[in-house]
Amino acid sequence: MKRDDDPIDAIKRPDAAPSSRLGRVARLAALAPAALPFAAEALRRAVGRGRSEEDESAAQAKLLRQVKSAADAMLTTLGEMKGLPLKFGQMASYIDGLAPPGYEEKFHAVLSKLQQKAPPLSDAAARKVIAQELGASPEELFASFEPAPFAAASIGQVHRARTRAGDAVAVKVQYPGIDKAVENDLKSVALIEQMVAPIGRKYHTKETLDEVRRVFLAELDYAAEACNMDVFRGIHAGDDSIVIPRVFRSLSGKRVLCTELLEGVDYATFCAEASEEERSLAGQTIARFMFRALFKHGWLYADPHPGNYRFLGGGRVGFLDFGCVRRLPDDLVEGMKRYIRALQRGDIAEFERACVQVLGYDPEDLEGWPIYTSYTRLILEPLVHDGAFTYTHAFAREAVAYLVRHGKKVVFKEGQSFPKLPKPIHMPPEHTFVNRLQWGLASVLAGLGSTANWRALVDEWMQTVVVPERPR
Numbered sequence: 496m497k498r499d500d501d502p503i504d505a506i507k508r509p510d511a512a513p514s515s516r517l518g519r520v521a522r523l524a525a526l527a528p529a530a531l532p533f534a535a536e537a538l539r540r541a542v543g544r545g546r547s548e549e550d551e552s553a554a555q556a557k558l559l560r561q562v563k564s565a566a567d568a569m570l571t572t573l574g575e576m577k578g579l580p581l582k583f584g585q586m587a588s589y590i591d592g593l594a595p596p597g598y599e600e601k602f603h604a605v606l607s608k609l610q611q612k613a614p615p616l617s618d619a620a621a622r623k624v625i626a627q628e629l630g631a632s633p634e635e636l637f638a639s640f641e642p643a644p645f646a647a648a649s650i651g652q653v654h655r656a657r658t659r660a661g662d663a664v665a666v667k668v669q670y671p672g673i674d675k676a677v678e679n680d681l682k683s684v685a686l687i688e689q690m691v692a693p694i695g696r697k698y699h700t701k702e703t704l705d706e707v708r709r710v711f712l713a714e715l716d717y718a719a720e721a722c723n724m725d726v727f728r729g730i731h732a733g734d735d736s737i738v739i740p741r742v743f744r745s746l747s748g749k750r751v752l753c754t755e756l757l758e759g760v761d762y763a764t765f766c767a768e769a770s771e772e773e774r775s776l777a778g779q780t781i782a783r784f785m786f787r788a789l790f791k792h793g794w795l796y797a798d799p800h801p802g803n804y805r806f807l808g809g810g811r812v813g814f815l816d817f818g819c820v821r822r823l824p825d826d827l828v829e830g831m832k833r834y835i836r837a838l839q840r841g842d843i844a845e846f847e848r849a850c851v852q853v854l855g856y857d858p859e860d861l862e863g864w865p866i867y868t869s870y871t872r873l874i875l876e877p878l879v880h881d882g883a884f885t886y887t888h889a890f891a892r893e894a895v896a897y898l899v900r901h902g903k904k905v906v907f908k909e910g911q912s913f914p915k916l917p918k919p920i921h922m923p924p925e926h927t928f929v930n931r932l933q934w935g936l937a938s939v940l941a942g943l944g945s946t947a948n949w950r951a952l953v954d955e956w957m958q959t960v961v962v963p964e965r966p967r
Contacts, residue, residue: 582649582711591891591938615652618642621668628748633666636746640666648802650677650714650818655756662755664743665815667717669750674715681708706924710797714818717752723817724754727796730788736780738805738813757813759805766942769806776810778886778945782952784814785936790956793828793963795821797928799935801942823925825961827853831929832957838872838879839950839957846872855921863918866901873897874933877949884949886940894937 621644625633633640637656644652651669658664670676681704713719721742731737738757746753766774781804788794798819805813830853837846847868850856856867874894877884905917 591888591895591934591941615644615647616670620671621652621654624668624671625666625751628751629746637664637666644668646802648816651717651752656753658743658746658753662743664746664753665740665756666746667752667754669715669717677711677715681711702924703927706927710819710821710928713820716749717747717818718749720752720816720818720820721747723820726794727784727788727814727817727820730792730794731784734783734787736776736809736811737784738807738811739817740813740815757805757807757815759807759813762801762804762806762939762942765806766944771944771946773808773810774943775945775947777806777812778940778943779947779952780810780812781936781939781943782945782947782949784812785932786953787956789823789932790828790832790953791959791962793823793825793961795823795928795932797821797931799932799939801939804939819928821925821928822963823929824923825963827923827925828961830854834871835875835878836957838875839881853923854926855923857918857920860918860920862905863920866898866905867920870897870901874937878953879950881950882948883946885944885946886937887944888938888941891934891937891941894934 621642622633625631625636629636633654633656638659638661640656641654644654646653650673651667654666654668656664656666721744724739724742728739731739740755740757743753743755760768765777769777781799785796785799788796796814796817796819798816803814803816805815807813830849834846834849834853837843837849847858850868850871851858854867854871856864858864872879876890877886902917906915908915
């Protein structure tokens with residue numbers, strides 16, 4: 496539950512998130528003054544303009560003073576907007592390397608509140624959605640229902656309740672109008688894509704945006720999420736360390752999802768208080784959850800952020816949110832396994848062939864080819880190294896920083912007045928959310944400081960073909 500002194504807990508909560516396209520764009524535009532100093536500093540570093548040691552020290556001190564106010568502004572605005580802006584704010588709150596370099600800890604400390612404590616909507620708004628969706632008030636449907644939510648996120652908030660049969664449940668209620676808000680966010684992004692279409696076509700921006708649209712709109716259907724939970728429960732049947740809440744179908748619909756309540760310990764508390772052994776065991780459970788589903792059955796759990804876990808002791812982990820899920824094409828999953836296995840064997844020639852055929856890398860791109868292939872080897876190191884590997888924040892941060900550091904050498908060349916666009920690669924659009932998983936999972940496991948032989952952990956699924964797991 497949120498404390499009364501939590502700065503994002505409004506005294507009077509609104510009945511709906513802002514949904515008009517113009518209003519949402521205006522709210523994001525209002526963040527520009529807070530973000531401009533960091534954008535200017537990033538550009539200065541990118542083009543390599545030097546300055547004296549004294550000027551550098553003064554600039555860093557000034558930015559440090561501004562960083563908390565910028566993060567606070569993001570916290571308030573993104574929290575009130577809900578939808579995609581809040582989702583991207585949640586990503587920035589935990590993925591190492593997305594915050595301004597040198598200021599990650601301050602940004603994460605503020606934005607981490609978005610992971611579970613986004614500003615909720617009013618009690619009346621939640622009651623109205625339940626009545627519209629299920630045909631009766633919460634008092635008629637449940638033996639007890641707590642009006643104040645105990646968690647709130649990008650498209651819905653969660654209330655504690657008890658069924659007439661006595662089961663403790665979590666009731667996720669979608670924000671009124673959030674479907675329109677998400678649609679308008681996507682239209683705004685699509686408008687930008689159309690404006691740069693002559694360039695964007697070369698980079699397959701439309702195909703990527705279509706993939707983002709497909710996945711994010713699917714999150715709005717809680718009935719589909721319930722089916723996803725059934726699929727993942729079947730995938731992990733027999734693994735007692737992976738706990739997926741039961742769905743109460745008669746108390747669920749498209750905008751209301753009623754599931755078994757998992758208490759447990761939240762991510763931040765677990766990272767701070769659990770022993771090294773407990774954290775490593777939990778990290779291995781999370782990895783099995785992700786990789787068994789992906790490599791054995793082709794199901795991508797694409798939202799690994801810390802608010803989606805409850806730690807239940809003894810390596811047992813509960814998984815809460817199944818909205819952002821994607822069934823990948825079998826040939827893509829087999830292709831991913833192909834280049835991983837090639838690296839494990841040390842077969843660089845086969846690895847490079849797979850990079851061309853699966854990921855669309857171009858060996859004739861003399862600047863990009865070594866960057867992309869080296870980057871791929873970097874992020875796959877835990878699955879290739881045959882021995883103990885510990886996830887650290889430095890490793891997770893490098894997964895993002897590597898592309899930025901080497902990419903700017905291609906884009907900003909000494910003596911050039913204008914940046915040079917890199918040669919495009921033709922990565923499958925379905926791979927878009929694999930990148931999110933790679934960065935997010937590395938950051939989550941880094942927070943846990945998990946150590947394991949990750950190669951041995953995934954080896955069984957590397958050697959078999961994809962076996963589709965269908966909803967039951």
